[in-house]
Amino acid sequence: MSDTASNKMWGGRFASGPDAIMEAINASIGFDKRMAAQDIEGSRAHAAMLAACGVISDSDAKAIREGLLTVLSEIEAGDFNFSTALEDIHMNVEARLVELIGEAGKRLHTGRSRNDQVALDFRMWVRDQCDAAIGALEAVIRALLDQAEAGADWVMPGFTHLQVAQPVTWGHHMMAYVEMFARDLSRFRDARVRMNECPLGAAALAGTSFPIDRDMTAAALGFDRPTANSLDTVADRDFALEFLGASSICSMHLSRLAEELVIWSSAQFRFVALSDRFSTGSSIMPQKKNPDAAELVRAKVGRILGAQVGLTMVMKGLPLAYSKDMQEDKEQVFDAADSLMLALAATAGMVADMTANRDSLAAAAGSGFSTATDLADWLVRALGLPFREAHHVTGALVKMAEDRGCDLPDLTLEDMQGVHGEITEDVFGVLGVENSVASRVSYGGTAPVRVREQIARWRAAITQA
Numbered sequence: 181m182s183d184t185a186s187n188k189m190w191g192g193r194f195a196s197g198p199d200a201i202m203e204a205i206n207a208s209i210g211f212d213k214r215m216a217a218q219d220i221e222g223s224r225a226h227a228a229m230l231a232a233c234g235v236i237s238d239s240d241a242k243a244i245r246e247g248l249l250t251v252l253s254e255i256e257a258g259d260f261n262f263s264t265a266l267e268d269i270h271m272n273v274e275a276r277l278v279e280l281i282g283e284a285g286k287r288l289h290t291g292r293s294r295n296d297q298v299a300l301d302f303r304m305w306v307r308d309q310c311d312a313a314i315g316a317l318e319a320v321i322r323a324l325l326d327q328a329e330a331g332a333d334w335v336m337p338g339f340t341h342l343q344v345a346q347p348v349t350w351g352h353h354m355m356a357y358v359e360m361f362a363r364d365l366s367r368f369r370d371a372r373v374r375m376n377e378c379p380l381g382a383a384a385l386a387g388t389s390f391p392i393d394r395d396m397t398a399a400a401l402g403f404d405r406p407t408a409n410s411l412d413t414v415a416d417r418d419f420a421l422e423f424l425g426a427s428s429i430c431s432m433h434l435s436r437l438a439e440e441l442v443i444w445s446s447a448q449f450r451f452v453a454l455s456d457r458f459s460t461g462s463s464i465m466p467q468k469k470n471p472d473a474a475e476l477v478r479a480k481v482g483r484i485l486g487a488q489v490g491l492t493m494v495m496k497g498l499p500l501a502y503s504k505d506m507q508e509d510k511e512q513v514f515d516a517a518d519s520l521m522l523a524l525a526a527t528a529g530m531v532a533d534m535t536a537n538r539d540s541l542a543a544a545a546g547s548g549f550s551t552a553t554d555l556a557d558w559l560v561r562a563l564g565l566p567f568r569e570a571h572h573v574t575g576a577l578v579k580m581a582e583d584r585g586c587d588l589p590d591l592t593l594e595d596m597q598g599v600h601g602e603i604t605e606d607v608f609g610v611l612g613v614e615n616s617v618a619s620r621v622s623y624g625g626t627a628p629v630r631v632r633e634q635i636a637r638w639r640a641a642i643t644q645a
Contacts, residue, residue, distance in 0.1 A: 375419035455533035
């Protein structure tokens, strides 16, 4: 094949042929520069440890640590020239350090490898994202607690199969999401504990012969301890997978809440009104107020779950220890973290700003024979009927009300006694939705007194965290 034909195959972007392609596929600086702060923090701790252990001089360590701060300030100011020829953030930082301080900069990499260096940087970055997710989830939970407290005794329909089932309270519904997001909170906290071991010192895969102090660098970087096996250290990306797993479940919960906000804000429901800050209008239909923020939150789960699947596929067939495949770990995690944080922030804002329509909630709560279960329970308690018989009697009364186009409380006592002669006037005391929710006093139930107990419990838990 001629050179001309070869160049056409490579395309204009790779006009210089295979060398250009290799540089493009090998370089990660386009995305791993996001770990610059972690890389520099890790290198500063490493230099201090090397000096403390007598591996490099105190003067070299001081020059390295100060030079690295200069590099960081250049990066933060946008004055740093990132080079794809230097492949990654580690080599870019080190090359600039050598330019700034000379020979001393070349001593920084003593006793370590890019393998344990990237494992450290990435672990620290993911750890920071866990902290950010924990803070953002606490904001979402606080917003839900405020909504729950405001409407602890507001009645609304509870649904199964999106069909009216039994009356619940607005506060109880909000607290259901508090429970979901609290589990997400615990997952991120648990993942953070597991990942909080320091990779630095594992070197390429076998450790190092230099007399280093891994406990010193671990403590300096906020880790609980150093990792215990050098092979596993450089080959491990479980910490990223755990972060993605927790993010996937959390984004699924965010999506479920977003779906309800989309439904509830529709003209057919009118359960809530979203603020203008989280809605948009239509370009041609002036009456429209679209819940775009909720819809976009609902969509984020696809990207986040996709990242989890993608990284799992990268890791599933890799022999120990490090393989270049693992360079494909970061972009997916970066994107998932960005998506999660945006979705959490949007959700906290929507929940804090939304206004629940108490009248619409109450009207819907009394529809669809929502107190039928209360009637069946009364027949069991007051008349001693077996539940299956009570269920049959209640079904007959529901059919009667349905045929007449009314609700259960609208039936007369005579109507009810026509189905079962022992029914008394007392039955009407359980048929109102307010009575229904007030009676659900079992632990975890929808009764306002139980809801307020849970609100107080979670406020205390979030405050103490």
